[in-house]
Amino acid sequence: MNDFVEFFSFSDTNIRYVTLGSVLLASSSAVVGCFTLLRKRALVGDAVAHAVLPGVCLAFILSGTKNPFILLLGAFVTGWLSLVAIDFITARSRIKEDTAIGLVLSVFFGVGILLLTAIQHSGNAAQSGLDKFLFGKAASLVGEDLIAFAIVAVLLLVTTIIFYKELTLLCFDQAYAKTIGFPVRLLELLLTTLTVFAVVVGIQAVGVVLMAAMLITPAAAARFWTDKLSLMLVLAALIGAFSGVAGAFVSYTAPAMPTGPWIVLIVSMIAILSFAFAPKKGWVSRLLRQRRNKTQILEENLLKLMYQLGEQKPNYDAPRQLHELLERRAIPQKEAKAGLKRLQNQGYVEKLPSGWKLSSQGQRRGERVVRLHRLWELYLTQYLHLASDHVHEDAETIEHIITPELEQKLIEELDFPVMDPHSARIP
Structure with missing residues (x-):
C-alpha cells in the first residue's frame, strides 16, 4: 500500500x-x-x-x-x-x-x-x-x-x-x-x-x-x-x-x-x-451465441414437426409421442427431451399423460417456421430457378433467421402465394 x-x-x-x-x-x-x-x-x-x-x-x-x-x-x-x-x-x-x-x-x-x-x-x-x-x-x-x-x-x-x-x-x-x-x-x-x-x-x-x-x-x-x-x-x-x-x-x-x-x-x-x-x-460470447442459436433451432424444429404432424389429420391439438417426432427427424432423444422441456417452461407445449401437445402460442410459432420454410423454397424455385428437390436443405437453414420484415417482403414478392413447390399449403 x-x-x-x-x-x-x-x-x-x-x-x-x-x-x-x-x-x-x-x-x-x-x-x-x-x-x-x-x-x-x-x-x-x-x-x-x-x-x-x-x-x-x-x-x-x-x-x-x-x-x-x-x-x-x-x-x-x-x-x-x-x-x-x-x-x-x-x-x-x-x-x-x-x-x-x-x-x-x-x-x-x-x-x-x-x-x-x-x-x-x-x-x-x-x-x-x-x-x-x-x-x-x-x-x-x-x-x-x-x-x-x-x-x-x-x-x-x-x-x-x-x-x-x-x-x-x-x-x-x-x-x-x-x-x-x-x-x-x-x-x-x-x-x-x-x-x-x-x-x-x-x-x-x-x-x-x-x-x-x-x-x-x-x-x-x-x-x-x-x-x-x-x-x-x-x-x-x-x-x-x-x-x-x-x-x-x-x-x-x-x-x-x-x-x-x-x-x-x-x-x-x-x-x-x-x-x-x-x-x-469475443470467443466466449461467440460460443454462447452459437449455443443459443443451436437451442433456438432445436426448439423451432420440434415445433415445426408437431405442426406438420397436425397438418396430416388435420388436428393441431392432438398429443404427440416423442417417438413420432423422432421418426420424422433424426434428433438425439436426450436433446429432444431437453428441448421439449424448455418449450414447456416457455408455454409453447403442454405435457399430458398421452404425450406433448402444442399450446396456441406454440402452434403460431410452429406455423410461422413452416411458412418461412415453404416461402423460401418457393422463392428459390421461382427466382433462382432451382429444382424443387434441391431447395429443402437450404430452407432448413434459412427458416430460422428470416426476420418479420424479410418475411413480409417475400410474401409480397411471391404475390401472396398459397402453395409451395411441393404443392403443400403455405399457412
Missing part, C-alpha cells in the same frame, strides 16, 4: 518522467496502430521497428552524441526508407508484401547490429547505453527524452485529428477515395510517416524488439469492443495509457523488472481478455 501511495502521488521526479513518458508512448502509438491494423499492414510496424536501429547507430556515429532528437531523426530516416523499400520491392517485382517485409526487416536489422557492434568496439565512451535501443530503457527516461516523446506524441495526435476523415476513407474504401479526388498516394505517405514516428518515439522505451506490440496490440484489443473507428481510437489510446501506467508501477514496486517488457505484457493481457470476453466478438 505504501508503494501504491508513493507511486501515484508522483512526488518523485523519476516516477513522473517514466510514467508520463510511458503513457505518451503507448497512447500515441496505439492511435496510429489503429489505422495500420485496419489497412491490414500490421507487420509493417515490426519491419519499421527493426529498421530504425541502423538509423540510430548512424546518427550516433555522425554526431558523436546521444542527443535524443538526433538519434530519433536518424531512426526516422531509416524507418521511413524501410517502408519505401517495401513498397518498391512489392511494386517492381513478383515478391509479395509479406516476403518484402521479412526481407527488409532482416537486412536493416542485420546492418543495425553490425553498426552497433562496431560502435561498442570503437572505444567511444559516449556509446554507453546505446544498446538500450534493442530492449528499451523506459525506467531510465529523463526530462530530455520526455520532451521528445511529448513533441512526437502531440504531432501524431494532432495530425490524426486533422486528417481523420481522409485516413478513415483510405482505410475503408481506397477506390472511392480515388474516385472523389483524394490524393491517395499522399495519404499513404502520411500514414507511413505517422507509423514511422510512432515506432521511432517508442523504441527508447520498449526497444526495437517489442515496439511492434505497442503499435498493434492496443488497436487489436480495441477492435474487439467496437465497430466505430472514433471509439476504437479512444479505446486503443486508453488501453495504451493504462498499460504504460501499470508497467511503470510494476517496475517501480519490483526494481528488477524492466518497464518496457511489462508494458507490453500488460497490454497483451488486456488483448487476450478482449479476445475472450468482448461482448460481441
Whole structure:
C-alpha cells in the first residue's frame, strides 16, 4: 500500500518522467496502430521497428552524441526508407508484401547490429547505453527524452485529428477515395510517416524488439469492443495509457523488472481478455451465441414437426409421442427431451399423460417456421430457378433467421402465394 501511495502521488521526479513518458508512448502509438491494423499492414510496424536501429547507430556515429532528437531523426530516416523499400520491392517485382517485409526487416536489422557492434568496439565512451535501443530503457527516461516523446506524441495526435476523415476513407474504401479526388498516394505517405514516428518515439522505451506490440496490440484489443473507428481510437489510446501506467508501477514496486517488457505484457493481457470476453466478438460470447442459436433451432424444429404432424389429420391439438417426432427427424432423444422441456417452461407445449401437445402460442410459432420454410423454397424455385428437390436443405437453414420484415417482403414478392413447390399449403 505504501508503494501504491508513493507511486501515484508522483512526488518523485523519476516516477513522473517514466510514467508520463510511458503513457505518451503507448497512447500515441496505439492511435496510429489503429489505422495500420485496419489497412491490414500490421507487420509493417515490426519491419519499421527493426529498421530504425541502423538509423540510430548512424546518427550516433555522425554526431558523436546521444542527443535524443538526433538519434530519433536518424531512426526516422531509416524507418521511413524501410517502408519505401517495401513498397518498391512489392511494386517492381513478383515478391509479395509479406516476403518484402521479412526481407527488409532482416537486412536493416542485420546492418543495425553490425553498426552497433562496431560502435561498442570503437572505444567511444559516449556509446554507453546505446544498446538500450534493442530492449528499451523506459525506467531510465529523463526530462530530455520526455520532451521528445511529448513533441512526437502531440504531432501524431494532432495530425490524426486533422486528417481523420481522409485516413478513415483510405482505410475503408481506397477506390472511392480515388474516385472523389483524394490524393491517395499522399495519404499513404502520411500514414507511413505517422507509423514511422510512432515506432521511432517508442523504441527508447520498449526497444526495437517489442515496439511492434505497442503499435498493434492496443488497436487489436480495441477492435474487439467496437465497430466505430472514433471509439476504437479512444479505446486503443486508453488501453495504451493504462498499460504504460501499470508497467511503470510494476517496475517501480519490483526494481528488477524492466518497464518496457511489462508494458507490453500488460497490454497483451488486456488483448487476450478482449479476445475472450468482448461482448460481441469475443470467443466466449461467440460460443454462447452459437449455443443459443443451436437451442433456438432445436426448439423451432420440434415445433415445426408437431405442426406438420397436425397438418396430416388435420388436428393441431392432438398429443404427440416423442417417438413420432423422432421418426420424422433424426434428433438425439436426450436433446429432444431437453428441448421439449424448455418449450414447456416457455408455454409453447403442454405435457399430458398421452404425450406433448402444442399450446396456441406454440402452434403460431410452429406455423410461422413452416411458412418461412415453404416461402423460401418457393422463392428459390421461382427466382433462382432451382429444382424443387434441391431447395429443402437450404430452407432448413434459412427458416430460422428470416426476420418479420424479410418475411413480409417475400410474401409480397411471391404475390401472396398459397402453395409451395411441393404443392403443400403455405399457412
